[in-house]
Amino acid sequence: MITVLLARYGLHIGIVAGLLVAFLAWDASRVNKGVQKERARVERQGNKIDAKAQDARRAATTQPDKRVQQYFRD
Numbered sequence: 001m002i003t004v005l006l007a008r009y010g011l012h013i014g015i016v017a018g019l020l021v022a023f024l025a026w027d028a029s030r031v032n033k034g035v036q037k038e039r040a041r042v043e044r045q046g047n048k049i050d051a052k053a054q055d056a057r058r059a060a061t062t063q064p065d066k067r068v069q070q071y072f073r074d
Helices: 002-062
Strands: none
Touching: none
């Protein structure tokens, strides 16, 4: 019975299985591409924040602490 079905519909089953595998591969690549884009976006945002913090550190070491001195008594 199974051999009759495979002989008759074997090509169709193979084509459908191939299309299913191709679709799953495409979907997996699409998801990975979205993850990569999100990671790149987070990395760019982190670099901006890091650059801003580095500028603040550099300014704090080069400028006198006039803003802090007002909170301290001599």
